[in-house]
Amino acid sequence: MIKQFTALVFLLAFVFLCPCTGNKSVNAENAPQDYIALPIVMYHSISNQRPGKFSLTPAQLEKDFVHIKQNGYTTIVAADLIAYQKGVPLPEKPIMLTFDDGYMNNFYNVFPLLQKYDLKCIMSIVGILTDANYISDGTPNLSWAHMTYEQIREANDSGLVEIQNHTYNLHSYGKGRRGLAINRGEDAEKYKAMLKDDLLKLNNKLYERSGVKCTAIAYPYGSYCKEAIEAAKEIGLKAGFTCIEGVNKITPETDFFQLKRCNRPAGISSEKFFSKLQHIK
Numbered sequence: 001m002i003k004q005f006t007a008l009v010f011l012l013a014f015v016f017l018c019p020c021t022g023n024k025s026v027n028a029e030n031a032p033q034d035y036i037a038l039p040i041v042m043y044h045s046i047s048n049q050r051p052g053k054f055s056l057t058p059a060q061l062e063k064d065f066v067h068i069k070q071n072g073y074t075t076i077v078a079a080d081l082i083a084y085q086k087g088v089p090l091p092e093k094p095i096m097l098t099f100d101d102g103y104m105n106n107f108y109n110v111f112p113l114l115q116k117y118d119l120k121c122i123m124s125i126v127g128i129l130t131d132a133n134y135i136s137d138g139t140p141n142l143s144w145a146h147m148t149y150e151q152i153r154e155a156n157d158s159g160l161v162e163i164q165n166h167t168y169n170l171h172s173y174g175k176g177r178r179g180l181a182i183n184r185g186e187d188a189e190k191y192k193a194m195l196k197d198d199l200l201k202l203n204n205k206l207y208e209r210s211g212v213k214c215t216a217i218a219y220p221y222g223s224y225c226k227e228a229i230e231a232a233k234e235i236g237l238k239a240g241f242t243c244i245e246g247v248n249k250i251t252p253e254t255d256f257f258q259l260k261r262c263n264r265p266a267g268i269s270s271e272k273f274f275s276k277l278q279h280i281k
Helices: 002-017 021-030 058-070 078-085 104-117 127-132 149-157 188-210 226-234 270-277
Strands: 036-038 040-043 094-101 121-125 161-165 216-218 239-241 248-250
Touching (some): 104 121, 121 216, 127 188
Antiparallel strands (some): 036 248
């Protein structure tokens, strides 16, 4: 009987005095999160012509911007992520807005809305398309034309648009390659040299013609590989944007070269689209 009583006392003392699994789970629930949720929205063409999976009307984009403002989001750009890694805190509810390909309609239909609502975004440029410009007879077709270097400079100088690299001439399914995917059997060092030449060509042109210093890459078609990340890092870039759907969970230690993004298609309200973002893992 004495032995049983002693064992019972010991058991009760262990339960009340020692940290137990139950206490740990309660503390974990009450503890602050150790990461920041960062949704990144991926837009492309903003035009009234043929809205679809990769094109949104200016009216719908404005509704998105109103929703962002009304729901307490703060737009950030790659410079904010770089500063975050160096100890500068991010806003409480950050969001990134990215516009791929450098369409001229982004300058005419997006830039004024950024000014109206005091929002920031990233526009990623395809160099060869900027050079070709898709302008005939001096009249830009806003469905297909791309921003000029003068427009890029104006947008970049505003402080509301951060210009980034979408490759000079690798935004293609052709030339025996899909985006930045390395081909089977391809020499890794030759591949990296080719990619670095392409990225640096656009970086240098954007700096010389528009005063832009790129710090990130948007992978064409979301296609990339470990060699592409290595090449981007070797030329001094700090982040890479994929087309993988999801919301990022970031810390200052996060490697920002595989950032997820959520494509913004037409045919869905702002409320429904942004509500869906909250449930994406």
